[in-house]
Structure formats: structure tokens, C-alpha cells
Amino acid sequence: MRLMQNTRPDTRETYRERLAPGLWLLVTIALAGPMVSLVLTPLDPSLALVVGGAVSLALVTLSVALSPRIRVADGVLHAGRAHVDARWLGDAEHFSGEDARARRTHAIDKDGWNLLRGGIDGVVVVPITDPDDPVKSWTISSRTPDRLAAAIRTACAESR
Structure with a gap:
């Protein structure tokens, strides 16, 4: 056989x-x-x-x-057309309500990459630890920001 x-x-x-x-x-x-x-x-x-x-x-x-997709697969975070390996991600933080609104507006990282959609309350902010990357963080809209942050943390732990 x-x-x-x-x-x-x-x-x-x-x-x-x-x-x-x-x-x-x-x-x-x-x-x-x-x-x-x-x-x-x-x-x-x-x-x-x-x-x-x-x-x-x-x-x-x-x-x-044509709406963007967010995926965490094989140790890579995909957000729309962009992707980054989990080894370059810091500790993901999730926000909702007033904290999320602040992260989308006046408290947004000026050196960050953003995938924000209106009508979606939650936000996940992920620091980028790659010293050669000019982008310092990703700010991503999510309907389930706690689940996205947990998936990113799991991918980071598996990549180290």
C-alpha cells in the first residue's frame, strides 16, 4: 500500500x-x-x-x-491587501466604545497604518516591532476586537 x-x-x-x-x-x-x-x-x-x-x-x-478581509493564518496577520509576519507584532490591544472612538480619531498613531471602516465600533491596535519598518503600529477596525487581539497574541506566541 x-x-x-x-x-x-x-x-x-x-x-x-x-x-x-x-x-x-x-x-x-x-x-x-x-x-x-x-x-x-x-x-x-x-x-x-x-x-x-x-x-x-x-x-x-x-x-x-470588495470589502476588506482580516485574517490571521500561518503566523501572518492579513488586513486588506497588507500583511505582516507575527514575529514583528507586539502585544495587540483591543478597544470598544469611547476608547475605540479615541483610537480612530485624536489618539490615532500618526506613524501607523490604518484599516478603518465606518459603522464598525471595535478597534485593535498592534505595535510593529521591526526596527526597519517605518510603520510603528497597525490600527484595524473589527466587529470582534477581543477575538482578533487574542488570535494575534496566539500567532505571536507560536512564532517565537
């Missing part, structure tokens, strides 16, 4: 989140469809209804599909 060797790398994903727009923003985006329908109604009411529905569906689908 011949055993097959596993050729796929170990891809343990410990955290995953999509920073999709909130419900009210999706409703607002979807309202573009009825506006398109109103413009096309004088030409053909049936066509206007179909095109308006297609516009709403397309815009909502695109806004969700």
Missing part, C-alpha cells in the same frame, strides 16, 4: 472577518436601483424594473465582495 504525501502547506486560519458594510449602508446602496428605475420608466416600465433590480443587486454584491 502506498501512502500519499500531503503536498499542501498547513494553512491554519485562526481568525477571519470581512469588514462588510452595515445593514443601513447596504440599504442606502440598494436605493440606487429604484433611482435608475425612475430614470428609465419613461422608456419602458418593464425594462426599468429589471434594470433597477439588477443595479441594486450588483451594487450590494460588489460592496460586500
Whole structure:
């Protein structure tokens, strides 16, 4: 009997989140469809209804599909298009409520990299320990900042 060797790398994903727009923003985006329908109604009411529905569906689908993702996998933090190895991450802190608002506004790190989304209350701030990196911290919006910070801490502990 011949055993097959596993050729796929170990891809343990410990955290995953999509920073999709909130419900009210999706409703607002979807309202573009009825506006398109109103413009096309004088030409053909049936066509206007179909095109308006297609516009709403397309815009909502695109806004969700193109929203940034946050992942912690294989000792790497991915936030949108950016990523950093966990060995260069300091102790992640999570904030919510008034503390999170302060971290998104006046208390934000001026030398930091930010992935912030409106409508998402929580924030995780992660110091960057790489001395050659001009970015001193990452500030990331998250709906579950405590879970994201815990996943980052776990990845850091495993990388050392």
C-alpha cells in the first residue's frame, strides 16, 4: 500500500472577518436601483424594473465582495491587501466604545497604518516591532476586537 504525501502547506486560519458594510449602508446602496428605475420608466416600465433590480443587486454584491478581509493564518496577520509576519507584532490591544472612538480619531498613531471602516465600533491596535519598518503600529477596525487581539497574541506566541 502506498501512502500519499500531503503536498499542501498547513494553512491554519485562526481568525477571519470581512469588514462588510452595515445593514443601513447596504440599504442606502440598494436605493440606487429604484433611482435608475425612475430614470428609465419613461422608456419602458418593464425594462426599468429589471434594470433597477439588477443595479441594486450588483451594487450590494460588489460592496460586500470588495470589502476588506482580516485574517490571521500561518503566523501572518492579513488586513486588506497588507500583511505582516507575527514575529514583528507586539502585544495587540483591543478597544470598544469611547476608547475605540479615541483610537480612530485624536489618539490615532500618526506613524501607523490604518484599516478603518465606518459603522464598525471595535478597534485593535498592534505595535510593529521591526526596527526597519517605518510603520510603528497597525490600527484595524473589527466587529470582534477581543477575538482578533487574542488570535494575534496566539500567532505571536507560536512564532517565537
